[in-house]
Amino acid sequence: MMGSLAFSSTSKQRIAELVARYPRKQAALIPTLYVAQDQFGHLSDAVMQLVADELELPLASVFATAMFYTMLRKKPVGTWHLQICANVSCGLRGSDHLVGLVQDVLGIGPGETTADGLFTLEIVQCLAACGYAPALQVNKKDYFNVTPDGLKALIEELRTQRTEKSPETEAAHA
Amino acid sequence: MPEHRVLLRNHLGKDLTKLDEYKKLGGFGVWPKWVAQGPAAIHNEVKAANLRGRGGAGFPAGVKWGFLPNDGRPRYLVVNADEGEPGTFKDRYFLEDDPFRLIEGCLLTSYALNIHTCYIYIRGEFWRAIDVMEKAIADARKAGWLGKDIQGSGFDLEIYTHPGAGAYICGEETALIESIEGKPGQPRLKPPFPANIGLFGMPTIVNNVETLACVPVILEIGADGFNALGTPKNGGTKLVGVSGHVKKPGLFEVKLGLSLREIIYDLAGGILDDRELLGVIPGGSSCPFLTAEQVDQVTSMDFDGLKGVGSMFGTAGIVVMHDGTDLIDVLKRVTGFYRHESCGQCTPCRQGTGWLAAIVEKMDQGLADESHIDLLIDACTGIEGNTICALGEAAAWPVRSVATRFRPQLAKAIAARSAAFGS
Ligand SMILES: Cc1cc2nc3c(=O)[nH]c(=O)nc-3n(C[C@H](O)[C@H](O)[C@H](O)COP(=O)(O)O)c2cc1C
Ligand code: SF4
Numbered sequence: 001m002m003g004s005l006a007f008s009s010t011s012k013q014r015i016a017e018l019v020a021r022y023p024r025k026q027a028a029l030i031p032t033l034y035v036a037q038d039q040f041g042h043l044s045d046a047v048m049q050l051v052a053d054e055l056e057l058p059l060a061s062v063f064a065t066a067m068f069y070t071m072l073r074k075k076p077v078g079t080w081h082l083q084i085c086a087n088v089s090c091g092l093r094g095s096d097h098l099v100g101l102v103q104d105v106l107g108i109g110p111g112e113t114t115a116d117g118l119f120t121l122e123i124v125q126c127l128a129a130c131g132y133a134p135a136l137q138v139n140k141k142d143y144f145n146v147t148p149d150g151l152k153a154l155i156e157e158l159r160t161q162r163t164e165k166s167p168e169t170e171a172a173h174a
Numbered sequence: 175m176p177e178h179r180v181l182l183r184n185h186l187g188k189d190l191t192k193l194d195e196y197k198k199l200g201g202f203g204v205w206p207k208w209v210a211q212g213p214a215a216i217h218n219e220v221k222a223a224n225l226r227g228r229g230g231a232g233f234p235a236g237v238k239w240g241f242l243p244n245d246g247r248p249r250y251l252v253v254n255a256d257e258g259e260p261g262t263f264k265d266r267y268f269l270e271d272d273p274f275r276l277i278e279g280c281l282l283t284s285y286a287l288n289i290h291t292c293y294i295y296i297r298g299e300f301w302r303a304i305d306v307m308e309k310a311i312a313d314a315r316k317a318g319w320l321g322k323d324i325q326g327s328g329f330d331l332e333i334y335t336h337p338g339a340g341a342y343i344c345g346e347e348t349a350l351i352e353s354i355e356g357k358p359g360q361p362r363l364k365p366p367f368p369a370n371i372g373l374f375g376m377p378t379i380v381n382n383v384e385t386l387a388c389v390p391v392i393l394e395i396g397a398d399g400f401n402a403l404g405t406p407k408n409g410g411t412k413l414v415g416v417s418g419h420v421k422k423p424g425l426f427e428v429k430l431g432l433s434l435r436e437i438i439y440d441l442a443g444g445i446l447d448d449r450e451l452l453g454v455i456p457g458g459s460s461c462p463f464l465t466a467e468q469v470d471q472v473t474s475m476d477f478d479g480l481k482g483v484g485s486m487f488g489t490a491g492i493v494v495m496h497d498g499t500d501l502i503d504v505l506k507r508v509t510g511f512y513r514h515e516s517c518g519q520c521t522p523c524r525q526g527t528g529w530l531a532a533i534v535e536k537m538d539q540g541l542a543d544e545s546h547i548d549l550l551i552d553a554c555t556g557i558e559g560n561t562i563c564a565l566g567e568a569a570a571w572p573v574r575s576v577a578t579r580f581r582p583q584l585a586k587a588i589a590a591r592s593a594a595f596g597s
Contacts, residue, residue: 021334023374029356030339034298061356068358068517069339071298087260088459088507089417089493125342125511126260126459127299130417130491131424140301 005046007054011039015054025055029065033072042073070124078113078120080158083137086123089130098134099123101148105155118159176440178403180391180411181384182427184271191306193313196274202319204393208282209327216286220389222397224409228264229254229345229382230458230488232477239287241369242377249377251284251292252354252368253386256338256345258297259458260511261491264413265383267425269296269303272387273310277333279386281319282393284331287379292331294383295350297338307335342515346563347380349517360517361563384413404430408476412490416442419449419496431479434464434472438494449496453580456480457488459508460568462575485575502587505534505576512569523566526557530573537588540595544585550577 007015014035018028032051033043040047043066052059066072082102086095099110102121106114113120129135132144136151143154179185188195197203208216221236242249253276257265268276280292296304311333314320322330336354338344344353348362351373372378388410392400400409408430414437417423421443428437434456438444445451451466456475462485464472472480477487495504509531518524530553536542554570554577561567576584 021336024355026356027336027354027374030353031337033339034337057356064358065356069298069341071338071340086507087511088455088504089261091503091507092418092493092495092499093423124299125340125514126258126262128257128263128266128297130261130263130493131415132263133417133423137299142302 005040005050007036007050008039011035012054019055026057026061029055029057029062030069030072033062033066037073042076044074076113077122078118080119081122081139082119082155083122083124083127085125085127085129085133085135085137087126087130089126090134093133095134097148098136098146098151101151102155105152119155176428176432176436177426178411178429179427180395180403181272181275181387182267182413182425184267190272190274191270191310193274193310193317196272200394201274201390202278204282204390205325208393209285209325209329213286213288216282216393219397220283220286220392223388223392223400224397224404224407225385225388225392225400226408226477227382228384228388228412228489230259230460230486232487235381235385238369238381239283239379241367242287242379243370245377247376248291249287249289249379250373251280251287251289252347252350252373252378252380253280253292253294254345254347254350254380254382255294255296255300255303256342256350257300257383258342258345259460259489259491260508261415261417261455261458261493262489263415263417263491264425264489266300266303267413268383268387269300270306273307274314275387275390276307276383277310277314277319279389280333281324281331282389283379283381283386285327285329289379290330290332292333293336293354293373294333295336295338295344295354297344298340304335304337311335341517342511343517343563343565346565349563350380351378358517360519361565363562405474405476405479407478412475414441414475414490414492416492416494418494419446419499420444420494421446428475430476431474434469434475434492437475437492438469442492442494445494445496447496449498452495452497452499452583454495455493455572456490457486458491459493459511459572460564461486461488462571463579464575465579468579500587501576501580501584502534502537502591505573505584506531506538508572509534509569512565516565516569520561520566522557522560523562523569526553526566527569529553529556530569537591540591540593542588543592544588546588547577547581547584550574 018031048062052062110123127135136143136146225235226232341359343349344359349359353359368378426441454464468483513527513531516523516527554574557566557570
């Protein structure tokens with residue numbers, strides 16, 4: 001067994017609250033996978049097993065669901081997950097320049113993480129911020145009408161901040 | 175002023191995420207009157223108001239509600255807050271800035287339909303919206319607007335949020351139901367329809383956020399008042415989002431029936447850098463694109479007003495492209511999106527969306543000629559009408575429209591790419 005891997009008491013309590021919302025335990029699966037992701041960073045096989053045990057589900061069900069959804073992460077990401085929208089509206093308003101800037105400044109392309117583990121770049125689908133394009137999400141926070149200069153300054157700020165202040169949602173608006 | 179605001183209130187400078195501020199603007203004011211009149215009266219009023227579903231298909235909400243069987247099984251209300259259609263950014267407004275309007279809409283709808291549990295399915299990327307909604311639900315509960323015996327009426331209702339996880343297909347109502355159940359978001363075959371066999375196998379109504387946000391408005395101004403805002407069979411106002419090459423992109427609210435030109439030029443400030451208009455996607459990227467000439471023919475933006483030009487009102491997420499737009503680049507983004515988002519269940523969609531994206535990539539790399547436009551059209555024909563859900567058409571229609579209506583421009587772009595990169 002995976003001796004050291006366990007849900008924290010906060011996570012356990014949160015999962016119990018989630019389970020109480022539904023007539024079936026499996027319905028709490030996606031929200032529970034987020035709780036697991038917040039605690040462990042990503043969904044390794046061992047974490048999926050932990051979720052399966054907690055919700056009394058077959059591992060195969062947990063795996064099938066985790067695999068289907070992009071935001072349920074099967075691989076670790078950097079401290080700062082730069083998610084740039086590259087759908088039509090953001091593309092028309094210059095999102096490629098933002099991708100190019102990250103490449104220049106951090107030397108990483110889409111799907112890559114810097115060697116120090118600080119930044120991961122990902123191209124994401126429409127963030128429903130088309131009127132405020134180009135849009136960017138860093139971890140759980142939105143940034144709208146992003147310019148290359150603005151992104152450059154943000155990267156510098158994040159670099160000095162190094163760790164996220166609050167691992168839970170600290171989503172605020174640009 | 176071409177705008178007419180009854181839903182959008184962000185210009186008032188009020189913090190409507192606070193219940194007391196919401197109530198000061200009349201929030202929850204219609205409850206005593208309509209509880210006295212009873213559930214059937216609410217349902218009839220909404221039916222008479224010609225409220226068309228704001229999620230894209232425009233199905234009349236009151237008619238859909240009537241499909242619930244009266245067989246004593248528990249029923250669910252599911253709010254579609256997946257907002258995934260590229261070009262669309264309207265439901266975000268309610269979820270982040272006016273959450274009680276949605277809660278009030280859910281309460282009135284649930285009361286009308288004898289529903290006691292409601293799930294709001296919010297796309298996973300909307301972290302802030304989920305926080306705001308969770309807090310608003312807790313505040314409404316504390317104030318006796320949710321929970322047991324709401325305001326002494328004897329009616330009980332619980333509302334929960336449920337997060338999505340980055341899958342556009344989960345906006346399709348049966349995929350959404352699968353997703354709440356904890357499964358991969360693969361659409362179900364219809365029939366049976368959710369109204370009969372939906373969430374947890376029970377009768378379920380799925381409505382879009384904006385649809386439900388209209389319900390308190392209808393019950394305040396009456397079906398006649400609501401109809402008067404729109405056009406025949408299209409009651410009310412509509413949030414429209416304008417993005418792309420305009421001077422003032424953003425979210426607006428208009429009476430149904432404005433012309434597309436008024437929205438683009440009067441509200442959104444006209445074309446960026448005063449260039450010429452190339453084309454417009456009128457209602458999210460799943461709609462056929464319109465040429466500049468067709469834009470002039472859309473004199474009534476409502477659920478029936480785009481049939482004549484072979485497109486759809488959709489979500490009213492309007493994407494504007496000026497004459498400097500690289501059509502191959504746009505197609506690459508559109509086809510890449512649907513390839514990524516196909517759930518893979520039906521072969522024509524899984525394969526077809528891959529082919530569309532692959533053909534466009536060839537064009538982009540300068541390895542195509544004009545015959546590839548016909549290949550695109552063939553691939554669309556292979557998808558359309560051959561799939562379980564409408565994602566197939568959603569992927570094919572925009573591509574077909576570019577390949578046919580913008581053929582000369584596309585052919586020119588292909589030739590230019592081949593000259594630049596090709597051998
Ligand atoms: C691929 C696909 C994606 C969809 N995405 C959404 C969405 O993000 N939001 C939404 O409200 N409806 C979406 N729909 C439409 C829903 O299936 C459904 O018609 C709608 O939620 C019904 O609500 P309404 O009648 O209030 O519009 C989508 C449909 C398809 C086929
Ligand atoms: S049409 Fe596409 S998205 Fe819809 S069920 Fe079939 S494969 Fe899945």
